[in-house]
Amino acid sequence: MIDEGIGMARTLSFSKAINEALAQAMREDETIILLGEDLAGGHGVAHLEGKGAWGGVMGVTKGLVEEFGEERVIDTPISEMGYMGAAVGAAATGMHPVPELMFNDFLGFCLDPLLGQGSKMRYMFGGKASLPLTVRTTHGAGASAAAQHSGTYYGMLAAIPGIKVVVPSTPYTAKGLLLAALKEPNIVVFSEDKTLYSSKGEVPEEQYTLEIGKAEVVQEGADLTIVTIGKMLFVGLEVAEQLKASGISTEVIDLLTVSPWDRETLEASIQKTGRMIIIDEANPHNSVGRDIAAVISDVAFDYLDAPIKVVSAPDTPVPFASNLEKLYIPSAQRVLSEADELIFDLRSAKEA
Amino acid sequence: MIDEGIGMARTLSFSKAINEALAQAMREDETIILLGEDLAGGHGVAHLEGKGAWGGVMGVTKGLVEEFGEERVIDTPISEMGYMGAAVGAAATGMHPVPELMFNDFLGFCLDPLLGQGSKMRYMFGGKASLPLTVRTTHGAGASAAAQHSGTYYGMLAAIPGIKVVVPSTPYTAKGLLLAALKEPNIVVFSEDKTLYSSKGEVPEEQYTLEIGKAEVVQEGADLTIVTIGKMLFVGLEVAEQLKASGISTEVIDLLTVSPWDRETLEASIQKTGRMIIIDEANPHNSVGRDIAAVISDVAFDYLDAPIKVVSAPDTPVPFASNLEKLYIPSAQRVLSEADELIFDLRSAKEA
Amino acid sequence: MTSAMTDNVPATATGCAIPPESAKRIYARMNDIRNFENKVRECFAKGEIPGFVHLYAGEEAVAVPICEQLTDSDQITSTHRGHGHCVAKGCELNGMMAEIYGRATGLCKGKGGSMHIADVSKGMLGANGMVGGGLPLAVGAALRNRNLKTGDITVCFFGDGAANEGTFHESLNLASIWKLPVVFVCENNGFGEATPQRYASASPTIAERASAYNMPGAQVDGKSVVDVYTTVGEAIERARNGEGPSLIECHTYRMYGHFEGDEQTYKAKEGDEKAFADKDCIPLFKEYAVKHGLFSQHDADEIEEASIERVEEALRFAQESPLPSADSLFEDVFS
Amino acid sequence: MTSAMTDNVPATATGCAIPPESAKRIYARMNDIRNFENKVRECFAKGEIPGFVHLYAGEEAVAVPICEQLTDSDQITSTHRGHGHCVAKGCELNGMMAEIYGRATGLCKGKGGSMHIADVSKGMLGANGMVGGGLPLAVGAALRNRNLKTGDITVCFFGDGAANEGTFHESLNLASIWKLPVVFVCENNGFGEATPQRYASASPTIAERASAYNMPGAQVDGKSVVDVYTTVGEAIERARNGEGPSLIECHTYRMYGHFEGDEQTYKAKEGDEKAFADKDCIPLFKEYAVKHGLFSQHDADEIEEASIERVEEALRFAQESPLPSADSLFEDVFS
């Protein structure tokens, strides 16, 4: 349709990039199956025979049932514990299931397959099981979806040994990381910010993988490191842009994998800049942001010119009202005000 | 049976202290009900009429059904989601339920009532609901119970806005904190280390409360602060004892409440000592220990003489074999080796 | 309970158990729901209302005649499709509309929105965005009723899709072994999102699952106010008399999509499903009521007009209400 | 399936479907389980084995005749009471005992212990410490069997207590709508810990819940090898033929406590329950087999002796095996 040449990057939406990764991997690996609610939709409706009604509640899996059939694009009843556990059982016996948890807020309905079963299975069995399993889910506020459909819980999953957690930020990183996850013999949670689905970016048509566990230095800088997770990349870039006016050179690092996060890249950066701000949309306590701050504050203690700042959501559920929700999500303005001392010092240094 | 005088402290076990708190509170407040598996046991067995078979799988609720009857000490089927959700519904309508989750490892079977419902209800309803709810559960390795019965997950709950989380360390703190929780109009998770149940300590017979959110300075010191959670108190005290030989004066702080944790007491301590080690048996990532380290590294940056160290379990499930399990749990030796630089510097300073 | 409770065909009305005063209130509330929903739909399309909005329109004959038989201290639990339950249980339209608009004057101060409207003082324990999330809550409320011996009962509304969640199983089992005063009302509108119930549920009906929990189960035509009133009324009676829980499956249909924006390609364009879809419970009830002398055509006209006015007023109230203050972001986490 | 599948009384043997070679293997494995369990019990009492130990003794007639009808590539899911399932599915006793002793030579390198013994190469997907945790796993294995068209089937063992978990409901529903090759085997030993099944479950039997999932359900005398073999055999056949899942409830009883250390005050000291408890499936099967010429008394003697020797050898193996290396603490988290 768009460019067809190999190696050619087309402009795709975040959701289409995910869709393409799924389709390409499924063509090559028949063990990959998708399970979830309304991934196709309309199952059993005569006039929709062979066609999905929806292709996912947000349209991400559109067209896949048409190509791969109902045995591989499996619409489930509303039974998260059942199908997530089934995904673990199928993975342990040689499939590569890709269950979709429509909103990560529904984790409370299907945590055991991840916490109690899948993440521990290989360890409990003394290495005698492999779990090729990619859990797709969504997180994030900004869609006026209120407290039960807007949370950011990748940190809760990242706390569990035996689970890798990836948070893409762009169509390009989404496709590359998802293809990598679909080749992993381990549980990877792939958490998509629902407000990014319509965002666009260049994406090569052929398959490529981005290494899980590797952060990307999106913009090099010398004075300050900003580490971002998922959509917060754009907040980080905005802050960097604003600081540029004061002559401050900001290194912006897109974390991409929140477990295991890339200590090497972060350490290298702080050794250069001596200052770090982490932007994480999750609630503050026991967050990935705080985890990084604790570790980097320790291992790079001698390089720190200022305390590491973590900018996050407040310690509250997500409010509905749009004006409150806007205050809830970390913004460039919030970053500048929460890190005001650090920035003031930097500015002063530059002026001096 | 033992001492009967008011204000008299008897020696009680950790489990008996909890039992006594429950009984005393239930006598005064008829809205308090207990729900859980085999809290009494033997329900419906003719020859046990009115008597429990077990009084809890670890005997903590022994004798309560005899005093309060089956309508208030409610044995449940193995339906964690059902009875935890029922506890939330009962709390929202004026009861003070005390559900017991036998092992915190079963959180995967009942997270939604806590994450999706209870913790968000008051907020979502604009302040128009109260949730007097005390969830009792157990955590901790050391009982050779392997990966699915030995985890430490209070950190996962402490990450959730709208839930308070308490971790007692001794019979005295257990009784006082539980009585406080039973007076709270909020969700409090009360997490008991199962290997402490038979530990003994002085406990006043009458009712008393310890403030939720308040840490206890167990031992004052000038050179180093050790913050401990639950059973780790004893590891902290052991380290302190060993350091004493080198003339190092250690302040040992028993955190007691892990959410909201007592920033004030910790800040005051680090301002005095300039050095902090946190001992938390949970897995390392996104743990309470790292949360504290991140915050204190920030707010007390100018006071830090050394990086804050967090000593935790490794990033693995809990192994079964006793020799491995022993290595898994933070020990005094592990603390000394992981904080070797900090301690070396302190020792050198003392000698100088 | 009548044999309708175990019968496989929808029960038919055999007389009229509804007192005239009730009939008028029922008709008024059905109109309130429909008008309210149509207004929300209109304002959502205009972009005035953000987020996910799941409309109850078409299902009024379920919630309204049931809640008519409840007091303010009886409780209900609800679903993501909760506007109808709120109105039926007596929540104020002004506060509801303001909530959906995210205003400080909303029933939840604008912090809950469409999916979380609640009024605990009215026994409305909240719309609930978690499918199946309300079932255990209902068990808990009923446990409270039993323990405090208040005589209150609880009605638990949930969808056909929710009946495949584990919470359904655990909750019905708990309610049954404890003989709790609760009525489980399954609103079977044929779909969970875009997935037909006949695909998602192994059992042809939800009602027949009752036997797995040793409780009475019944199906009823959820477009018939009288059938719902009568059959659920018996279950409510059972609950009040301490005879334990029941499960009633009300066959109904959504007038609109799963949420606003849904193209509804999965709906039948002809046949039985379409015929059932086209039955509108509101004129059906009016016709019945006028014929049986429960109220007159003139009463109906007045009720309809007043309802439209109430909804207009609710919209004005919402639109003119202030946004929540920035501080309120941090409030109401703990008591 | 026979009418026994829907009958309310335990089926009785009507002939012998068990081939002699199978009968011998069944008798050997039943003995292996019993001897193994008694040895574990003894060593636990001596303090050589730490942790929670749930013994299967008394329930041998459930797992063994079922697994006899499975291949190595068929899968089973198990429970916290998993030793019996392991032996029945062909796991090595040496590796099992070493695992329970926490030794490097254990089936899980000593890292799993009693509650997590597994041997995926034998289709044994692990003992499982989460009650109800195995049910969805079985659905997943069966889904794999369906999709890869391997002809393998899955047997899911779970307890009467587990039947009250939401996973039971969701798993049976999923297996049914997808017509998966899986047999759900409820080991109803009358108790979940110290709580009687008749209190915890609203339905008198677990088998009758099958109708809520539109699948066949049957009860069987779980102390009778022949009854279990035959009835579950039909369900296995159904699964292999692509006819979908079944639910079989096997009535059985624990010889010992819920876990070692349990005083078992809740068990009946007389009456029907006691009489059923006292029926020992192993001598019962020997008597039957000898009478029907499946094997001779002499064969039985040899099998018994060999079993005792195997268990002694397993114990020696375990006791003499090394502890896991310290490094192994950090291994096997990821592939």
Ligand SMILES: Cc1ncc(C[n+]2csc(CCOP(=O)(O)OP(=O)(O)O)c2C)c(N)n1
């Ligand atoms: C636990 C959970 N799973 C999935 C969803 C997404 N979801 C919202 S509504 C819905 C369909 C519910 O169907 P049903 O119970 O029949 O209610 P209806 O919408 O038909 O009224 C789904 C799957 C959710 N909100 N919560």
Ligand SMILES: Cc1ncc(C[n+]2csc(CCOP(=O)(O)OP(=O)(O)O)c2C)c(N)n1
């Ligand atoms: C999810 C979960 N809840 C509770 C427990 C504690 N527990 C262990 S075994 C058991 C009883 C299980 O009963 P049943 O399923 O009948 O199996 P049985 O022990 O009788 O073989 C319980 C409650 C657990 N291990 N997992």
Ligand SMILES: [Mg+2]
């Ligand atoms: Mg529906």
Ligand SMILES: [Mg+2]
């Ligand atoms: Mg049992």
